Amino acid sequence: MEIRSLDIPAEVRDFYLSSGIGNLYPPQAEAISKGLLEGRNVLAAIPTASGKTLLAELAMLKSIARGGKALYIVPLRALASEKFDRFREFSGIALKEGGVKVGISTGDFESRDEWLGSNDIIVATSEKTDSLLRNGTSWMEDITTIVVDEVHLLDSANRGPTLEVTLTKLMKLNPGCQIIALSATVGNAYEVANWLGAGLVLSEWRPTDLMEGVFYGGSINYRTSQKQVHDASGDDAINLVLDTLEDGGQCLVFESSRKNSVGFARRAGMKVAGLLDKRTRAALDDIVEQVIEAGESDTAKVLAQCIRNGTAFHHAGLNSAHRRLVEDGFRSNLIKMVASTPTLAAGLNLPARRVIVRSYKRYDPNFGMHPIPVLEYKQMAGRAGRPHLDPYGEAVLIAKSYNEMEMLFENYIEANAEDIWSKLGTENALRTHILSTIVNGFATSRDGVMEFIEATFFAHQNDTWGIVSVVDECLDFLREKKMLQGETRLTATSLGKLVSMLYIDPMSAAIIIEGLDKATHVTELTLMHLICKTPDMRQLYLRAGDYELINDLVLSRKEEFCEVPAPFRATDYEWFLGEVKTALLLLDWINERSMDDISKVFNVGDGDIHAFAELAEWLMHSLSRLAAITGHDKAGMAGSIEKRIHYGARQELMELVGIRGIGRVRARKLYDSGLHSIEEVRKADPAVLGGLLGPRTAEKLLREIGARPGIRPGGGTDGNPDPRTM
Ligand code: ADP
Numbered sequence: 001m002e003i004r005s006l007d008i009p010a011e012v013r014d015f016y017l018s019s020g021i022g023n024l025y026p027p028q029a030e031a032i033s034k035g036l037l038e039g040r041n042v043l044a045a046i047p048t049a050s051g052k053t054l055l056a057e058l059a060m061l062k063s064i065a066r067g068g069k070a071l072y073i074v075p076l077r078a079l080a081s082e083k084f085d086r087f088r089e090f091s092g093i094a095l096k097e098g099g100v101k102v103g104i105s106t107g108d109f110e111s112r113d114e115w116l117g118s119n120d121i122i123v124a125t126s127e128k129t130d131s132l133l134r135n136g137t138s139w140m141e142d143i144t145t146i147v148v149d150e151v152h153l154l155d156s157a158n159r160g161p162t163l164e165v166t167l168t169k170l171m172k173l174n175p176g177c178q179i180i181a182l183s184a185t186v187g188n189a190y191e192v193a194n195w196l197g198a199g200l201v202l203s204e205w206r207p208t209d210l211m212e213g214v215f216y217g218g219s220i221n222y223r224t225s226q227k228q229v230h231d232a233s234g235d236d237a238i239n240l241v242l243d244t245l246e247d248g249g250q251c252l253v254f255e256s257s258r259k260n261s262v263g264f265a266r267r268a269g270m271k272v273a274g275l276l277d278k279r280t281r282a283a284l285d286d287i288v289e290q291v292i293e294a295g296e297s298d299t300a301k302v303l304a305q306c307i308r309n310g311t312a313f314h315h316a317g318l319n320s321a322h323r324r325l326v327e328d329g330f331r332s333n334l335i336k337m338v339a340s341t342p343t344l345a346a347g348l349n350l351p352a353r354r355v356i357v358r359s360y361k362r363y364d365p366n367f368g369m370h371p372i373p374v375l376e377y378k379q380m381a382g383r384a385g386r387p388h389l390d391p392y393g394e395a396v397l398i399a400k401s402y403n404e405m406e407m408l409f410e411n412y413i414e415a416n417a418e419d420i421w422s423k424l425g426t427e428n429a430l431r432t433h434i435l436s437t438i439v440n441g442f443a444t445s446r447d448g449v450m451e452f453i454e455a456t457f458f459a460h461q462n463d464t465w466g467i468v469s470v471v472d473e474c475l476d477f478l479r480e481k482k483m484l485q486g487e488t489r490l491t492a493t494s495l496g497k498l499v500s501m502l503y504i505d506p507m508s509a510a511i512i513i514e515g516l517d518k519a520t521h522v523t524e525l526t527l528m529h530l531i532c533k534t535p536d537m538r539q540l541y542l543r544a545g546d547y548e549l550i551n552d553l554v555l556s557r558k559e560e561f562c563e564v565p566a567p568f569r570a571t572d573y574e575w576f577l578g579e580v581k582t583a584l585l586l587l588d589w590i591n592e593r594s595m596d597d598i599s600k601v602f603n604v605g606d607g608d609i610h611a612f613a614e615l616a617e618w619l620m621h622s623l624s625r626l627a628a629i630t631g632h633d634k635a636g637m638a639g640s641i642e643k644r645i646h647y648g649a650r651q652e653l654m655e656l657v658g659i660r661g662i663g664r665v666r667a668r669k670l671y672d673s674g675l676h677s678i679e680e681v682r683k684a685d686p687a688v689l690g691g692l693l694g695p696r697t698a699e700k701l702l703r704e705i706g707a708r709p710g711i712r713p714g715g716g717t718d719g720n721p722d723p724r725t726m
Pocket of ligand 1 (some may be wrong): 028050053
């Protein structure tokens with residue numbers, strides 16, 4: 001089907017023609033025949049890189065041409081940025097004055113982002129969309145097209161319920177709205193399509209062929225053929241990497257853990273280095289410099305060493321600058337191999353000639369090592385083959401025996417992806433969503449709540465009689481904790497409304513309020529531990545050797561905790577020590593311990609530290625608001641700690657870190673040299689500042705605070721890429 005033949009505005013047609021897209025891929029054509037351009041709902045369950053985004057773009061642009069507005073929902077922030085960058089290319093399409101405008105909403109939860117309403121396309125994560133709905137954002141009602149990317153994540157225990165409830169709310173709020181759902185190929189895509197009232201496009205078509213095989217006995221074995229791989233290194237996976245590189249391709253290697261991905265990138269790098277030409281080596285050295293500039297931790301050093309050799313690793317422990325350098329270096333074909341944890345499979349567009357699944361098992365704290373789902377394998381395999389660049393893609397599993405090879409063929413390559421199942425039916429999942437449903441007027445009674453649940457994917461898959469008692473338990477909990485009131489007619493109390501807007505689990509709010517009630521000797525440790533006790537906080541696990549150290553601390557500062565469980569209740573006590581360990585990491589962060597030290601002591605990466613800090617900032621903000629509404633006097637103290645978490649610094653630095661471009665490290669240098677305030681910096685000798693920060697930074701700083709003419713005065717951190725590490 002030709003782009004020219006589509007019923008779309010001429011400006012949109014010309015945009016695609018000028019970017020070299022003249023014909024639709026077969027699944028895209030099928031979506032058109034299912035009414036995509038006539039406003040019908042469509043679920044496209046097709047492999048990665050088969051043009052799902054383009055399909056959504058056509059529907060969005062057609063709707064915008066008629067004065068509509070589109071919301072594009074993604075599961076991850078990194079994906080939101082990727083889509084935002086892509087849609088910004090539409091600014092030149094003259095469908096309306098000023099071109100198509102795009103906005104991105106990934107910021108704080110307790111906000112409406114009303115300013116975003118002037119955009120034609122708004123990209124947001126599902127959690128952010130849910131929070132915008134909870135906060136009563138007015139433009140939500142103007143949405144005419146909703147795109148849900150990766151809708152198969154309905155199956156995720158963490159994210160699925162929010163996605164499901166958010167979609168249900170949006171469908172109720174905007175009944176005439178067009179929904180485009182994009183999914184990996186899952187077993188029961190038809191069920192999701194039925195729930196959404198959508199036409200289903202189900203296809204295995206890919207723009208590049210995919211060959212799936214198992215490496216065993218020195219060869220990649222396909223069902224009907226074999227390819228021998230030269231043993232150049234004594235390691236199967238490294239041989240597979242070298243084989244790809246010699247053929248002009250690149251490799252993605254999926255590992256089961258961060259440690260393994262780092263180890264493999266190092267080992268493979270020693271062999272890959274020998275294949276690099278002079279020009280590539282010079283370009284890699286440039287990347288290495290940027291890696292060092294973006295963080296001086298041990299991780300950065302190892303990453304730099306790998307990149308120098310043409311390899312890299314990628315996992316959630318990397319800071320965002322490092323992750324971006326790895327992704328860009330790979331896309332530009334300078335980094336030849338990336339070893340990654342499975343996080344990379346689930347979203348980012350980073351295709352490679354050959355995908356090697358080095359381990360099909362994964363560690364889970366509850367189940368130990370267990371095989372990954374077929375869906376996950378398919379998503380990894382789907383990364384193989386760069387459209388228009390590679391003649392084909394290859395996905396290779398590795399077996400140690402003939403039997404294992406057969407098993408891998410049957411259980412992965414020839415298997416269908418699993419069905420997906422709603423995860424909404426538990427008290428933990430329902431509690432928060434029932435509260436928000438009542439706060440936002442989607443239900444005003446127990447029957448109303450049940451009616452709302454009837455519209456969810458859960459009810460589409462299950463009889464709801466089984467869930468009535470769970471709903472009752474949630475309602476009892478919310479009444480007992482004074483977030484809801486009334487029996488037949490349910491209304492939210494001001495506490496309930498606040499909890500919903502703060503976007504925290506009502507259980508977290510209850511824990512915080514009870515803790516504040518009980519606390520007698522409140523210190524930073526008290527409040528930090530309190531937020532670490534909530535289910536919204538991520539926990540550090542205890543490692544061998546931690547017990548004694550943290551136990552000693554607890555014993556010496558017992559009165560600072562709201563409550564200490566009895567040590568003979570071993571599981572509860574260990575869990576408690578894990579919470580304290582997390583609180584200690586955060587205290588180190590706000591007391592300016594170096595990233596490198598924190599990484600070593602707590603065995604975490606820079607990316608983890610930022611993730612902990614971000615969660616803690618949101619929860620400390622919530623604590624401060626809850627303290628205020630319940631009449632506790634710790635709201636101010638929590639507010640100051642919240643700010644310190646944001647910057648990772650002591651109170652005395654707060655004025656200096658407020659200056660754009662001055663993070664905690666630079667602020668500390670200024671402070672320790674006797675410059676304690678903006679005023680003192682302004683009066684300081686520029687040569688001294690230059691000596692402290694380097695001449696360029698000093699110059700920038702002086703401009704920023706208005707001590708150089710022609711530049712706006714004032715502080716603020718807007719636009720500062722990452723104030724915490726500077
Ligand atoms: P998906 O969202 O399914 O992973 P994308 O929509 O990102 O895939 O498409 C992958 C690549 O294919 C993009 O670079 C896109 O521009 C290109 N593409 C999509 N549709 C077509 C088409 N009909 N013809 C040529 N290239 C296309």
